[in-house]
Amino acid sequence: MIQQGLEITGIGMAYIFGGLIAVLLLALLLSYLFKGVPKKEEVAEEPEKPSEEAGKEGEVVAAIAAALVNIEGGAGVSQPGAPRGEGSYWAISGRQAQMASRSLVRRQR
């Protein structure tokens, strides 16, 4: 009984490994004989380098946004003597720094 069980187990596993090694060789052979051609969309396109104009555009956008923030939040922060609005100095300078960093990120891309 033990011998029969061990025989079936041993021979069975040997068959399995043999069969799957044959399947592995088949897969390798087919891949070697019939090489696939990469599809066009699979070829990785190089990311577009940011042009000078794009960088400038970003700066312009950042500048306009910062100006708008200044106007909405009380323009006088950077102008000594002007009345202060709702936006505090820290809020506005923080927003400006944020805008500047965004344009920087864009430029880095």
Next chain:
Amino acid sequence: MFLVGGAFIYLGIKRRMEPLLLAPIGLGIILANIPGAGLSAYDEGGFLQLVWDYGIRTEILPLLIFIGIGAMTDFGPFLGFPYVAFLGAAAQFGIFGTFLVAFWLLGFPLYDAASVGIIGSADGPTSIYVATKLNSQYVGAIVMAAYSYISMVPIIQRPIMKYLTTRKERLARMPYSPRPISRTTRILFPLGAILVTALVAPMAVPLVGMLMFGNLLRESGVTERLSDTAQNAMTNLVTLVLGIAVGSTMTAEAFLLPQTLMIFALGLFAFALGSATGVLLGKLMYYITKGKVNPIIGACGVSAFPMSARVAQQVAQEEDFSNHILMQAMGANACGQIASAMAGGILLMLVLG
């Protein structure tokens, strides 16, 4: 038995554990146990007896399911990284190891021991095919155990992947550079796999042949209607009938036996053993390749497609979120489909002589 049937319906519907199978099986159990209804698989001339005799005993329904599985399976990840075939082979030790335990240590008759062992394939149709071919008296319990454990892959495999590997091994990266697979390769692979199976284990040809037939429909690119039908309408219809027919075999006299509990325990052992041997071979490959194989994909050598691969990916990402091993795990899992069908045929060949 009504409680057992109700429990399966609950697990299927409420817990979403293989609902497409557990819900029909649960209802089949209830119908089979209504006195006087004549709906069990043992009631001569009853509807479910006819389905059982003509659909399952003749092995038609499990083989039709295999066509559907083949049509759903993309062997591309396997063809891109075919070395995972070793993992698929190692994971089949769950079948043979459990057979040995059931036959030698627990004294199951030869055919029943082989039928119990096949639960380790983690493949429902293979379990049905082998158990009915061997005319096992425990077909219902075996099929229930197989489908229950397939639905519990995340619970069973996760701790095995974790406890059998070190953190360093789980962190192993497997850079995936997909080689383009030509259409010719995709079409010739199923045909070649049938030929290989015919040479190694002719009794596995019905299973592997139907699997590869479905895959050929998928990959040929000119039989979309057939492929679509195999994947959806046919598989759904067969699953519907299969589930209720399997449930109809589980009458109180056939199910409420001490052996049923033993079969469930052995099924769990088979599943865990298969996953563990896959991981252990993965560890060996890790050391041979100097860290280029993440051993947790070894557990995907069983046939629970694609759940097993998903669990492997989750376990890898728990250690390092940027580690992606899904495609290699899918490759091992797709190979597990071929391996389990082949193992079923080899087991039949060796047991039936």
